[in-house]
Amino acid sequence: MSGSAPGEQGNARAIGVFDSGLGGLTVVHELRRCLPRESIVYLGDTARVPYGTRSAATVVRYARGCARLLVQRNIKALVIACNTASAVALDILQAELDLPVIGVVGPGARAAVTAADQAEREQGRPVRIGVMGTLSTIRSGAYAREVARLSSRHEVHSQAAPLLVPLVEEGWLEGDVPRLAIERYLSTLLKPDVGVLVLGCTHYPLLKSMIAEVALRLLGRPIRVVDSAEATASAVHELLEQRAWHTPNPEAALQLLVTDLPDSFQASATRFLGDVVGSAQAVDIMPADG
Amino acid sequence: MSGSAPGEQGNARAIGVFDSGLGGLTVVHELRRCLPRESIVYLGDTARVPYGTRSAATVVRYARGCARLLVQRNIKALVIACNTASAVALDILQAELDLPVIGVVGPGARAAVTAADQAEREQGRPVRIGVMGTLSTIRSGAYAREVARLSSRHEVHSQAAPLLVPLVEEGWLEGDVPRLAIERYLSTLLKPDVGVLVLGCTHYPLLKSMIAEVALRLLGRPIRVVDSAEATASAVHELLEQRAWHTPNPEAALQLLVTDLPDSFQASATRFLGDVVGSAQAVDIMPADG
Numbered sequence: 040m041s042g043s044a045p046g047e048q049g050n051a052r053a054i055g056v057f058d059s060g061l062g063g064l065t066v067v068h069e070l071r072r073c074l075p076r077e078s079i080v081y082l083g084d085t086a087r088v089p090y091g092t093r094s095a096a097t098v099v100r101y102a103r104g105c106a107r108l109l110v111q112r113n114i115k116a117l118v119i120a121c122n123t124a125s126a127v128a129l130d131i132l133q134a135e136l137d138l139p140v141i142g143v144v145g146p147g148a149r150a151a152v153t154a155a156d157q158a159e160r161e162q163g164r165p166v167r168i169g170v171m172g173t174l175s176t177i178r179s180g181a182y183a184r185e186v187a188r189l190s191s192r193h194e195v196h197s198q199a200a201p202l203l204v205p206l207v208e209e210g211w212l213e214g215d216v217p218r219l220a221i222e223r224y225l226s227t228l229l230k231p232d233v234g235v236l237v238l239g240c241t242h243y244p245l246l247k248s249m250i251a252e253v254a255l256r257l258l259g260r261p262i263r264v265v266d267s268a269e270a271t272a273s274a275v276h277e278l279l280e281q282r283a284w285h286t287p288n289p290e291a292a293l294q295l296l297v298t299d300l301p302d303s304f305q306a307s308a309t310r311f312l313g314d315v316v317g318s319a320q321a322v323d324i325m326p327a328d329g
Numbered sequence: 330m331s332g333s334a335p336g337e338q339g340n341a342r343a344i345g346v347f348d349s350g351l352g353g354l355t356v357v358h359e360l361r362r363c364l365p366r367e368s369i370v371y372l373g374d375t376a377r378v379p380y381g382t383r384s385a386a387t388v389v390r391y392a393r394g395c396a397r398l399l400v401q402r403n404i405k406a407l408v409i410a411c412n413t414a415s416a417v418a419l420d421i422l423q424a425e426l427d428l429p430v431i432g433v434v435g436p437g438a439r440a441a442v443t444a445a446d447q448a449e450r451e452q453g454r455p456v457r458i459g460v461m462g463t464l465s466t467i468r469s470g471a472y473a474r475e476v477a478r479l480s481s482r483h484e485v486h487s488q489a490a491p492l493l494v495p496l497v498e499e500g501w502l503e504g505d506v507p508r509l510a511i512e513r514y515l516s517t518l519l520k521p522d523v524g525v526l527v528l529g530c531t532h533y534p535l536l537k538s539m540i541a542e543v544a545l546r547l548l549g550r551p552i553r554v555v556d557s558a559e560a561t562a563s564a565v566h567e568l569l570e571q572r573a574w575h576t577p578n579p580e581a582a583l584q585l586l587v588t589d590l591p592d593s594f595q596a597s598a599t600r601f602l603g604d605v606v607g608s609a610q611a612v613d614i615m616p617a618d619g
Contacts, residue, residue: 086387087377092498097376097589178592202506205495208382216492216509223506299387302468 055114060088063120069272091173126181147267172239345404350378353410359562381463416471437557438475462529
């Protein structure tokens with residue numbers, strides 16, 4: 040993580056957050072809970088969502104375009120609120136940008152290891168970590184790598200669960216269809232020794248209680264569910280503390296930018312943010328990142 | 330539909346086909362069945378799929394980029410094998426391009442009216458037409474408009490069914506999850522007088538038998554299911570007949586171009602084409618169309 044000090048008045052600059060679409064607003068929800076006096080500028084690349092089914096090369100190209108647009112808005116730190124982009128583009132953006140860049144995978148993996156350590160102490164036997172995410176996130180192996188870097192105690196099982204994103208986008212959060220889809224994914228993922236489940240996609244928190252309920256039924260005992268949105272907000276909080284970059288900004292604002300503004304924007308954004316959203320501004324990503 | 334004659338040797342030129350992703354290969358499957366001696370160059374805009382959830386303005390921009398790339402490949406006719414792009418961009422591309430442009434909505438609507446006329450004669454009572462499609466296709470009202478242009482006898486009921494695309498992409502073509510999702514959509518769409526159901530999305534033919542089965546159970550009688558891929562291939566056949574543009578080409582080939590080449594390409598393309606696919610070439614859409 041690089042980055043020069045933003046200086047006295049730089050503290051009032053906004054935190055930049057981007058995601059492939061609107062799912063990253065679950066991270067904004069946690070950031071606002073944790074840092075209510077910070078301004079946030081959010082970019083949802085709704086013209087090219089989803090990233091999770093695309094090749095790594097294309098995701099890197101798209102992530103660069105999003106980051107560049109936010110940097111031009113004079114942000115003090117950048118949050119990649121997208122597991123797929125964090126998994127494949129975090130290192131690159133950290134190397135290329137002259138400001139702190141935080142992804143969701145690192146904080147999510149740290150929270151998972153902490154939860155697994157605790158479960159292991161309580162249960163007195165090894166505890167594995169299960170990770171659900173998009174195809175690209177799971178294929179990248181980013182969570183397994185990050186967990187291994189932090190601890191050699193916990194093995195990681197992974198399962199791509201691509202259908203959960205469109206289910207959330209469609210607003211089908213209850214009923215048989217999401218429950219059976221979750222059951223189908225979890226019945227592959229959950230072995231008896233999996234004690235912690237990481238929601239490795241910013242869409243999944245909206246299905247959190249149903250995922251916990253299905254896991255309880257399949258395993259016959261409760262499981263710890265780690266939401267990387269919460270963990271990421273804590274990591275940003277820590278960063279601002281360390282650098283004394285907190286802003287006692289009485290006019291903290293949330294600005295929403297999107298690359299495509301569909302009719303369903305308000306309903307969808309409100310669902311992810313857990314709060315009524317105002318209007319969003321449509322922006323173009325620089326052509327070179329097509 | 331405009332277009333200058335391609336001249337003697339122009340007959341051997343390929344038919345250009347584009348779709349937001351790989352679903353349009355269901356149209357290519359029908360084209361090859363119907364016109365086995367024609368060369369086809371197919372462009373799947375896999376870096377920006379799906380179009381069905383985006384605004385009309387963005388879909389028009391993307392469709393222009395795809396069309397321009399194919400025109401540069403010296404095609405004799407252009408098929409928009411995507412219901413969403415056909416619904417919102419057909420008129421624009423027909424006006425802008427100097428070659429025949431065929432979409433899937435017109436042929437699909439014609440086939441639906443023919444089927445509804447026949448059902449009405451057999452049943453001796455009015456028959457309505459049901460249309461399932463993506464959000465953008467249904468919002469555009471393109472099928473209802475096209476049916477109204479052809480006949481005043483048949484009312485159109487429409488239902489967006491966005492989840493069926495990711496279900497097909499995930500390869501979940503059997504079992505409870507797709508069946509319950511189809512049931513949820515059809516129970517809203519199907520009224521007692523709906524006698525013809527149009528599959529207004531190139532992904533849906535892979536769920537055709539399950540859709541027919543659920544409709545039978547809900548209505549207590551069979552329903553005519555119209556697949557716009559078949560209807561579109563017939564329309565292209567007719568066009569080539571009219572213009573005497575048929576190619577007795579012993580080396581008819583299928584060339585596949587994609588804007589993103591994910592690991593899952595082979596499996597997915599093979600599923601839609603109903604035949605083993607060779608390799609695909611990754612191409613960039615001109616930056617200005619971002």
